[in-house]
Amino acid sequence: MKVGVIMGSQSDWSTMKNTCDLLDQLGIPYETRVVSAHRTPDEMFSYAETARVRDIGVIIAGAGGAAHLPGMVAAKTTLPVIGVPIASKYLKGMDSLLSIVQMPAGVPVATVAIGEAGAKNAALLATQILAIHNTTYQAALQSFRAAQHEQALESSDALV
Numbered sequence: 001m002k003v004g005v006i007m008g009s010q011s012d013w014s015t016m017k018n019t020c021d022l023l024d025q026l027g028i029p030y031e032t033r034v035v036s037a038h039r040t041p042d043e044m045f046s047y048a049e050t051a052r053v054r055d056i057g058v059i060i061a062g063a064g065g066a067a068h069l070p071g072m073v074a075a076k077t078t079l080p081v082i083g084v085p086i087a088s089k090y091l092k093g094m095d096s097l098l099s100i101v102q103m104p105a106g107v108p109v110a111t112v113a114i115g116e117a118g119a120k121n122a123a124l125l126a127t128q129i130l131a132i133h134n135t136t137y138q139a140a141l142q143s144f145r146a147a148q149h150e151q152a153l154e155s156s157d158a159l160v
């Protein structure tokens with residue numbers, strides 16, 4: 001089972017690369033695609049409708065501005081969808097965040113923080129979902145946490 005990483009535009013890649021780099025680090029298979037509710041609506045529906053049979057277990061959707069992509073994908077699949085708000089030029093991603101997070105009851109999108117931190121947490125959340133029944137992924141997450149723990153302690157030592 002893999003993660004589907006999609007984004008509304010190629011211009012989102014500098015943020016969404018953080019998701020893919022972390023999935024690589026954790027050893028999680030994924031595919032990437034530019035799909036847009038606005039610019040390629042038919043392809044977006046087809047992506048969402050076929051995701052499960054193509055062995056995708058979780059979808060991570062990054063979008064900026066009027067960020068309809070995560071919600072529209074969520075409307076067409078019962079796979080979990082994690083939305084990453086991209087930092088937009090004029091409104092700094094507040095538009096993206098509110099577009100993604102304020103879903104009506106019945107069609108959830110798990111929304112993470114704006115930008116790089118959110119993109120990384122999306123990868124971790126997706127891995128945690130896939131790890132429910134996968135002990136290899138559980139071990140990868142434990143190693144990640146252990147390394148993070150060491151790094152935090154070391155950064156504290158470096159303050160002197």
Ligand SMILES: Nc1c(C(=O)O)ncn1[C@@H]1O[C@H](COP(=O)(O)O)[C@@H](O)[C@H]1O
Pocket residue numbers: 007008009010011012035036037038039062063064065066067068069070086
């Ligand atoms: N929010 C969406 C959707 C969508 O929601 O379907 N499609 C493109 N976009 C967003 O438009 C922004 C500007 O895109 P361009 O840089 O291509 O003009 C991007 O952040 C993209 O996610």
